[in-house]
Amino acid sequence: MPGRTVEVRVPATSANLGPGFDTLGLALSMYDELEVTALEPGTYEIEVSGSGAEEIARDPSNLVVRSIAHVFADAGIAMPGIRLVARNGVPHGRGLGSSGAAVAAGVLAAKGLLEGIVELDDEALLRLATELEGHPDNVAPALFGGLTIAWTGERGPQHKKLLVHRGVSPLVLVPGYTMSTKAARSLQPQHVPSEDAVFNVSRSALLIAALTQSPDVLLDATDDRLHQDYRAPAMPETNRLVRALRAEGFAAVVSGAGPSVLVLCDGPGSRLDAVRIAETATDTPWIPQMVAVDVRGGTVRERAEGSSSQS
Template identity: 45%
Template sequence: MGMHKTVRVAVPATTANMGPGFDCLGMALNLYNEIYMSISGDKLSIEVEGEGAMDISRDEQNIVYRAARRVYAELGQPVPGLTIKLVNKIPTSRGLGSSAAAIVGGLTAANRLTGERLSQERLLELATELEGHPDNVAPALLGGIVISVLQDSKVHYLRIDPPAGLNTVVAIPDFPLSTRAAREVLPQRVSLQEAVFNLSRAALLVGALCEKRLDLLQVAGQDVLHQPHRANLVPGMKEVMAAARQAGALNVTLSGAGPTVIALTCGAEEAVAASMQHSFKQAGVNCHTKVLIPTIDGAQIIWFN
């Protein structure tokens, strides 16, 4: 027997919600987790480098492994031993889609190892099933900006290319925030007025992105459904958002469930980054900033040999 083939997959970070598009809008960013996967006898071996290396499990609980196992189950095949190496650049529990990247990466890698028998649509459904909602997994798999609607376990989606010239600045605090904790602070009921506030802005946001009307992003990016309730979980959030706008950001929101704050920009990135860092520091929070570019590519198979 010759050596088993190894597949190498890169999956982008994603930012969900983009303000008003709660649980339905997400965008891929050029920060990647890489997954190397090969079949190896009957033992599971997992190695992790980079972000999350201290806390990512290396046994059958590992999310990448669980996603791979789901592909084998779908194909009705026994799960072989797998050797998995993760090289992570996406910080964990920060609102940048690290779990979505792990799920999409595991599915994509295992699908390649088994002969690419599952369609992208099916992979998206499996990813959504594993993650619980499609807002991050859809752009992680498909790239670009994706609007997703989950109905009866089917994901109906529309993918759009990010407007040219649109950049982002992320301020990533050095503390984690679990998505579950960030969800628990949200009210189960909202007023009609709040519902209209968000849906009018979500509609305007999608239109503005399609028509490349960056001037509309400020108004279109507002939200009352989730951000105000999460402000207490992220010290300095409101001040950081105000500071970034002051420094020239087009729009500023929480990335996913937070605590990362993301500014959409078209120029002035350095000033926006400095203002966000300074503002977080005044609230007693250390953070690091990155300029990330929206990417049209989702999960990519880099090589298979």
């Protein structure tokens, strides 16, 4: 195994999508790209560039390295040393699944390094990633792409991947400030009114139909009463932008725990209209990212032989 190098590519993700709290996730075409080489045990060489590079650990506490170690420990295989070269294209601290991408990247890198020694199927990949991330809503689309419904059943974390209607054009509006997922979750109440729970059940069901068959109902389908209003005081500019866009008929939601805003537009032209609204709706500048839905998910291949393995 020492000397084996694998290349990993993992997309950004947007979780919740409005009403689908901790359940729905969408893979988006912004990527972390990594090269991981197995070295002699105890040796760690870590290079990071791109988003969040200045804050990322360069030792075994690095989240990608910890994720690789978790897979090796689960398989009962001694952990090798690691050389990691990471180019981060997924914005950090913006509600676009950067930690889920790091976990998914580590799990996929381990799969590539262990190829021919231990075989990891999709269910094992999702289980291992969820053990690290704590919930599957971000790691499922990061691993498998597309629109994913994630849940935990008797066999552990599970997912269903769906293809998004070609009429849906995602737009991400990224602010200059960050938001801690832990801080956002701390604002969430332990109990909600039953009518709000029923409201979200109906909207979540409608959202699946909207994203896969009927984009014309996306505005109603992305309404939410479970989390966004509770978190609004912590990110007022995000809340103001979401409300401004929705008032103009755009299906805008907080992306994950925020503070980025995801707009599910009905075509490329309407994305430009949404960007124009964002330019004047708040005092905060927003960087528009006109992305596509990533349908492939995370990939891993061995560089030396050019062989590939995809989850």
